[in-house]
Amino acid sequence: MTTGLVLSGGGIRGVAHLGAIKALEEYGIYPSHIAGTSAGAIVGALYASGCTWEQMLDFFKTTEIFSLTNYAMGKPGFLDTEKFHRQLKAYIPVDTFESLERQLFVTATNLLDGTLHIFSRGELIKPVLASAAVPGLFAPVQIEKGYYVDGGTLNNFPVDLIKKYCDLIVGVYVNPFSPVSIKDLNHVNKVLERAYHVMVANETTKKFKDCDLLIRPSNMDKYSMFSLKNLDIILELGYIATINALKNNPISSELLSEAELEAMNGFSLDTAVKGNPKD
Template sequence: MSRRAIVIGGGGVLGGTWAVGALSALEKELGITASDADLLVGTSAGSVLAALIACGVTTEELSQHYGEEKVTSGPLLGYEWNPVRATGGSRPGWPRILRPGSPKLFGSGLLKLGELPITAVLSGLLPPGAKSLERVGHLVDAVSPLGEWAQSPSGTHPDVWVVAMDYETGKRAVFGRAGAPIASLSEAVMASCAIPGWFSPIKIGARTYIDGGAVSATSVDVLSHEGFDEVYVIAPMSLTQSDHPKSLTAKLERQWRGVVSRTAANEIADVVAGGSRVFLASPTATDLTVMGTNLMDSTRRKIVLDTSLRTSPRTWSEQLVG
């Protein structure tokens, strides 16, 4: 039987919402159910999805949760969720302290440019985010054993790796992997979601962590030597094709997506070189138009999900890599 891994990248509220549509299409079109994977790897918004799936939440229940419907069954039944309150709105807010959040990361990063991604280095320059991820942690705690790792009602679930970044060194921390720092599932997810300059960094043990997307939006390459037969990559920050927007903000955002797409392609090449077949799903031009440039605008969740449910089936069939 094939060993499968599913990688779910970051992309804010709307990137996570788009990813739910991609997960649903993966199940309906290719017969690949996320909960049947051997491993889930989640970064930022993708870590929330990976955690929920590992704790027994189905793609149908995710679609209800992210599509602003009542969840009718499963671990999220009856759970009250307000995305605006959970993320603190669509703007980062004024920082409590106007100083670099991690001078050591920024200073040492400048001395070794090329070893660390520029996004990791610049995250040390931004002031510490002021908004709290407490409600995101509460969501994860509601479906997982308090203070522990993942456990689904059936007693079986995929392994889960959650990617964050050490706020001092700029190195990735892959929680859940052998040898990783010890953390509860909710702690790891909050760390992975701590967007620099937006959310407060998360302290786990003696170290402080922020969004793993500061290193890589997908972190596919953590699977380079893991020997999986198939890897399915859901990359909300990449793009299949541009929608050629007219506004300067949107043009810059699409250029950044191009950078993310090239990084993901390089990471995928490493995994393919190790013998894995890799399938990649990224937003289409239609998705990009609907998502806009503010991926934290939770008021657009339903239209983004509905669009992804329409576009993702074809995306999966066309995005075979390797």
């Protein structure tokens, strides 16, 4: 049985994807196909290259997004997206899609013609960086004759990319949309974050029906897309949500062995998750 994994965008909230992967692997679920956009593209690339969830967490903890050395000079963005190439290269030694252990599809938006581009072969790291380049914050990434930004602007939940290859699809969505008040928009980062949410929310929810198992960690809107303060908590939210989804979804019997289902029935979902909310 072929299992696919869809990883949404969501900035730092994408660390919840690591918790989902941790839970899936604990119960013997190893996807053969991954589709990711933005933060999901980064996690997908790291995972497909063979990184463990611990190694991926280390990547997020050690990558200083807002370091002065990453600020863009002469480029249309606050941060130079391509300056993060070195950090990814340390975890992905062979920079090609063909070198990956799992089939990976990532999306990025071409600013020049307004189309969504799907990357699945050739050079890996630049398309992944492009997929995660939130417009206005990160500078576009040039790939051949195109200038690319966040794939989530046109497809933040790319389940359509792997439907035809997979018997079952697990989707992880970490970017909830809920009403806010004006007092919540008191910083440029929060305005950019909100604008991004508005842009991607409407079309995304229509795709949830294409997943056999949908994982939507709760309380994600308490944590900023751009703050590195609560990574362990965000990971735990993804982990608990995945265990919960597996325990309560009828397709679990297709994904898991009898022994694994029995073990899951003994898992307590009352795990307390504490921490400081977003700034």
